[in-house]
Amino acid sequence: MNGRWLVSATLLILGACGKSPELAKDTAPKAPYGRIDQARVAAANNEPQNWFTTGRTFSEERFSPLDQINVSNVQQLGFAWHYDLQTERGLEATPVVVDGVLFASSNWSKVYALDARTGRELWAFDPKVPGEWARNACCDVVNRGVAVWQGKVYVGTLDGRLIALDANTGKELWSQDTLIDHSRSYTVTGAPRIAGGKVIIGNGGAEMGVRGYITAYDAESGAQAWRFFTVPGDPKLPFEHPELEAASKTWDPNSRWEAGGGGTAWDAMAYDPELNLLYVGTGNASPFPQSVRSPKGGDNLYLSSILAIHPDTGRLAWHYQTTPGESWDYTAVQHIILTDLQIGATTRKVLLQAPKNGFFYVLDRATGELLSAEKYVDVNWASHVDLKTGRPVPTGQGDYSKEPKRVAPGPFGGHNWQPMAFSPQTGLVYIPTLDRTAYYAADPDYKYIPRRSFNMGRAGAKEYATQVRDGAVMTRKGALKAWDPIAQREVWRIDYPWFYNGGLLATAGNLVFQGTTDGYLKAYAADSGKLAAEVFVGTSIMAAPASYSVDGEQYIAVLAGYGGAQLDEYLEGSAARKYGNAGRIVTFKLDGGKVPVPPEKDWNANIPPLPERMQADAATLERGALLFGQHCGVCHSLSDTPGGYPNLLRLAPGKHAIFDEIVLRGALASRGMANFSKEISEADAHAIHAFLIDQAYEASAKR
Numbered sequence: 001m002n003g004r005w006l007v008s009a010t011l012l013i014l015g016a017c018g019k020s021p022e023l024a025k026d027t028a029p030k031a032p033y034g035r036i037d038q039a040r041v042a043a044a045n046n047e048p049q050n051w052f053t054t055g056r057t058f059s060e061e062r063f064s065p066l067d068q069i070n071v072s073n074v075q076q077l078g079f080a081w082h083y084d085l086q087t088e089r090g091l092e093a094t095p096v097v098v099d100g101v102l103f104a105s106s107n108w109s110k111v112y113a114l115d116a117r118t119g120r121e122l123w124a125f126d127p128k129v130p131g132e133w134a135r136n137a138c139c140d141v142v143n144r145g146v147a148v149w150q151g152k153v154y155v156g157t158l159d160g161r162l163i164a165l166d167a168n169t170g171k172e173l174w175s176q177d178t179l180i181d182h183s184r185s186y187t188v189t190g191a192p193r194i195a196g197g198k199v200i201i202g203n204g205g206a207e208m209g210v211r212g213y214i215t216a217y218d219a220e221s222g223a224q225a226w227r228f229f230t231v232p233g234d235p236k237l238p239f240e241h242p243e244l245e246a247a248s249k250t251w252d253p254n255s256r257w258e259a260g261g262g263g264t265a266w267d268a269m270a271y272d273p274e275l276n277l278l279y280v281g282t283g284n285a286s287p288f289p290q291s292v293r294s295p296k297g298g299d300n301l302y303l304s305s306i307l308a309i310h311p312d313t314g315r316l317a318w319h320y321q322t323t324p325g326e327s328w329d330y331t332a333v334q335h336i337i338l339t340d341l342q343i344g345a346t347t348r349k350v351l352l353q354a355p356k357n358g359f360f361y362v363l364d365r366a367t368g369e370l371l372s373a374e375k376y377v378d379v380n381w382a383s384h385v386d387l388k389t390g391r392p393v394p395t396g397q398g399d400y401s402k403e404p405k406r407v408a409p410g411p412f413g414g415h416n417w418q419p420m421a422f423s424p425q426t427g428l429v430y431i432p433t434l435d436r437t438a439y440y441a442a443d444p445d446y447k448y449i450p451r452r453s454f455n456m457g458r459a460g461a462k463e464y465a466t467q468v469r470d471g472a473v474m475t476r477k478g479a480l481k482a483w484d485p486i487a488q489r490e491v492w493r494i495d496y497p498w499f500y501n502g503g504l505l506a507t508a509g510n511l512v513f514q515g516t517t518d519g520y521l522k523a524y525a526a527d528s529g530k531l532a533a534e535v536f537v538g539t540s541i542m543a544a545p546a547s548y549s550v551d552g553e554q555y556i557a558v559l560a561g562y563g564g565a566q567l568d569e570y571l572e573g574s575a576a577r578k579y580g581n582a583g584r585i586v587t588f589k590l591d592g593g594k595v596p597v598p599p600e601k602d603w604n605a606n607i608p609p610l611p612e613r614m615q616a617d618a619a620t621l622e623r624g625a626l627l628f629g630q631h632c633g634v635c636h637s638l639s640d641t642p643g644g645y646p647n648l649l650r651l652a653p654g655k656h657a658i659f660d661e662i663v664l665r666g667a668l669a670s671r672g673m674a675n676f677s678k679e680i681s682e683a684d685a686h687a688i689h690a691f692l693i694d695q696a697y698e699a700s701a702k703r
Contacts (some may be wrong), residue, residue: 010438028115028122029100033150034167035570036098036199042273049549051097052534054145055360055419055545058262059269059338062094062421063506064547068554069594070591072450074523074533078592081119083112085360087583090542092417092562093145094503094586097548103167104559104585105143105323109188112585113170116557117165117550119587120209123170127157128390132666134158135453135674136185138634139565142642143415145191146269148197149219155187156201162215164199164222174222183450184210184260195271195278196311198225202265206286207329209448212263214280216314226314230263230282230302243302243316252296259293259448259455262286262326263303264407267333268353271311275366278307278311281333289442289455290327291401299324304332306353308368315690318368323357324391327409328381328398328440330357331457333420335503337429338365341486341652352485354420354431359385359392362485374488375415377479381407400440404459404466410438412499412565419503419544421512426526428491429483430504430512436476439463449679453634458612460629476571480504480514482529492529497573498601500566503544505556515541515558519575521588537586537598540576557587568637577603577642603642608652610700616690623692627684631676649696 016030036052044050044057048065069077071362085091085106095104102116108129113122134141137158152173153165158332160179163172178201178475179186185208193200198216206212212230217223229240232248234257239245253259268281282305289292294300309316309614323330341350343361347380351365358379362371373385381398385391420431437700441462448455478499482491502515511532523533540562547556561583562576570577579598586595616624628638635645661667663685666675680688 005279018380027117028120031168032151033101034098034103034153035152036148036700037150038273049101050219051095051546052093052562053096053147055270056272058593060270060335061339061424062419062504062544063423065508066547066549066554067508068549069507069511069547069556071511071525071532073590074509076407076590077523077533077535077556077588078590079588080587080592083119083121083242083585083588083594085559085561085583085585087561088093088581089561089583090140090142090567090644091559091561091583092142092543092564093559094544094546095418095557096146096148097546098148100550101147102557103148103153105146105155106559106583107141107143107144107563109155111146111153111155111165111170112614113153113167114585116548116555116628119585120395123605125165126378127155127161127163127170129158131668131672133187134635134670134672136187136205136208137189137323138204140146140563142189142566143213144189146544147192147194149194149199152219154192154199156190156192158187158323160188162188162192162199162217162222163200166452173224173702176217176224178215180213181220184208186210190267190459193269193271193278194219196276196371198309198311199461200236200269201277202269202280204266204283205263205265206260206262206284207454207456209259209286209450210264211260211425212282214265216311225292226291228307228309228314228316230265230307231300233257233261241314247301247499250299250301252294252298254296255294256287256292256448258515260270265333268336270331270336270351271428272349272365273301274340276311277317277365279336279338279365280307280309281336281353282307283331284329285326287446287455288329288440289401289457290444291442292444292457295571297325300326304330304357306336306351306363306367313413320363320370320390322359322361322370324353327400328357328407330356330413334413334415334417337420337422339424343371343486352422352429354415354429354483356409356415357381357392358409358414360485360488362488372488373675374634375531376431377435378408378481378489381415394510400520404439404441406437406470408437408438409434412436412438417564418501418542421504421506421544423506423512424688425508428487428526429480429485430506431483432501432514432524433479433481434499435478436499439467441466448484451529453631480524482526487489491679492692494524494529498571500542500559500564500571502541505545505547507547513545513556515545515560517562517571517574519579521545521558522554528688535588535595536597537595538575538579539582539584539586553589555589557585560584560586563644568641569633570644581644601642607650611653611656613697614693615688616694620687621691621694624687624689627688628691631679632688638695648692648698651696657666658686682700
């Protein structure tokens with residue numbers, strides 16, 4: 001990470017900025033930092049130089065009114081500065097910029113304040129999340145951003161804390177433990193949101209077996225104001241709030257309550273200060289198959305739903321469920337946008353969402369009325385959404401209760417966490433879509449296992465066997481689609497060979513910016529989709545950019561780094577595979593320089609020798625494979641291709657020598673490798689080790 005290429009990068013930074021280090025320090029922003037309130041954010045268009053929230057405004061449009069960088073001159077875009085985050089894990093946050101100070105978070109929930117003109121560090125904060133907490137994260141140790149409010153910076157940490165920092169110094173002011181049960185695999189990866197003077201935070205972990213909820217805290221003191229559970233608990237116990245009694249009637253009374261139910265609110269939120277409503281997207285079921293989870297059926301509220309909540313009281317105003325009886329990991333936590341649209345002869349206050357299930361929704365955000373819903377990607381589990389009932393009409397292709405089914409979209413969805421953007425100028429929504437189907441099979445023998453990596457209730461071996469039998473090739477590609485939310489149709493699209501590209505930024509310069517898997521920041525004409533410019537960064541990008549200006553000069557900033565659910569494998573053609581995954585914040589301006597690029601990686605250099613095979617019969621190897629899938633596969637793949645986790649098929653002799661120390665006694669816990677002594681025995685560890693060595697020999701024979 002800190003090789004010679006960073007030294008040359010520093011020289012480029014100084015040249016691009018045209019200032020000596022001393023002068024850059026003299027022109028740094030002066031405290032107090034982060035002095036924003038509801039009035040400033042509500043009138044954000046009057047201060048286009050700032051990017052006040054993770055989506056710039058309460059409405060989360062991710063549209064910048066700045067137009068100094070525009071479709072006619074964006075070809076001159078170049079390097080302004082970068083900041084080394086000293087990580088090779090996934091980066092998903094969008095920075096917040098207030099009065100010349102850029103606030104950002106990286107993985108492991110670290111927070112940074114930088115001079116937005118030069119990238120000079122003002123302060124950094126490390127919440128020191130225990131490394132072994134990585135085992136709870138289904139999709140890397142990522143963080144999607146911070147909230148800034150009245151001189152404080154708020155961050156949710158992977159281990160479940162909500163922390164308020166002094167925006168001037170980075171000093172911790174208060175911390176709240178948001179987790180209700182530390183025996184469950186909860187995490188926090190989403191950005192906090194501010195609504196009605198309260199800080200709102202959700203959580204993740206439905207794949208592992210948890211119960212979803214969101215919690216509101218007083219922004220000043222940190223005192224808990226209210227908590228809203230997104231799914232009911234066992235109806236034999238008291239309901240925590242009135243909405244759960246109604247929700248429980250949509251579940252089988254004999255549901256698998258021990259598995260938590262799911263419904264985690266791990267990402268999307270938006271706030272309308274005029275209606276004083278907070279909008280929250282909820283997640284997938286736990287376990288996945290309804291036939292296992294709630295055998296008698298039911299809608300299973302409030303899974304995969306959009307909730308409108310009164311932020312003053314925590315009571316529900318309305319709800320809309322995108323996927324009744326959710327069984328496919330079709331979360332509705334994807335980016336929510338609030339805007340006004342002319343629908344017919346009426347201007348409607350609407351909420352827009354493209355959740356995983358493949359339908360683009362337009363709702364009246366005051367009432368929750370469904371105005372329209374159409375497919376924005378290939379969908380085979382439902383034919384359409386009935387506008388009278390508001391419900392999708394199933395085709396039967398999604399019913400895998402009795403036999404495996406190939407379903408579109410797959411669990412990655414038609415759109416994942418990567419933010420979309422809306423341009424009021426073009427009236428179009430820009431969506432980073434995915435094209436990836438999957439086989440699903442229910443596990444009739446499912447048993448909830450506490451602290452197990454996955455508790456999804458899917459029969460993975462049967463899914464894989466069916467895929468092999470059918471000779472199906474799983475597509476893995478993506479597209480940037482411009483979508484007309486009124487006509488509910490695609491206007492233009494850019495196809496990519498990779499499915500996990502970056503989130504989006506739209507600007508008044510008639511531009512849409514997106515980072516890509518192959519390491520470019522690309523700018524397209526927002527009205528036509530024509531490629532206007534591309535800048536090679538040399539790092540794969542997933543996060544969405546932000547735009548701001550300092551002293552009249554416009555910048556584009558993005559966190560560059562691959563990972564998330566794809567950290568286990570760097571895709572063919574990705575910058576991560578060619579150059580590694582040196583995470584950093586990269587910032588661009590007109591007439592800037594060339595972006596410094598890391599040196600190329602030789603992944604096949606210094607391959608360690610194969611260890612001796614262990615004494616293990618076929619039954620032991622088969623058991624090792626099963627245990628690997630249950631406990632190790634959440635992070636480590638069995639692919640011999642480069643990835644962000646250690647390649648277990650290429651372990652060094654020293655690691656083989658202390659395998660039990662690592663797996664059973666936490667020798668590498670500080671680096672994210674948890675202690676599994678409560679889940680597996682020494683015999684189990686022996687079986688896993690033998691299986692991995694056997695796989696290493698197979699991989700070596702194929703090289």
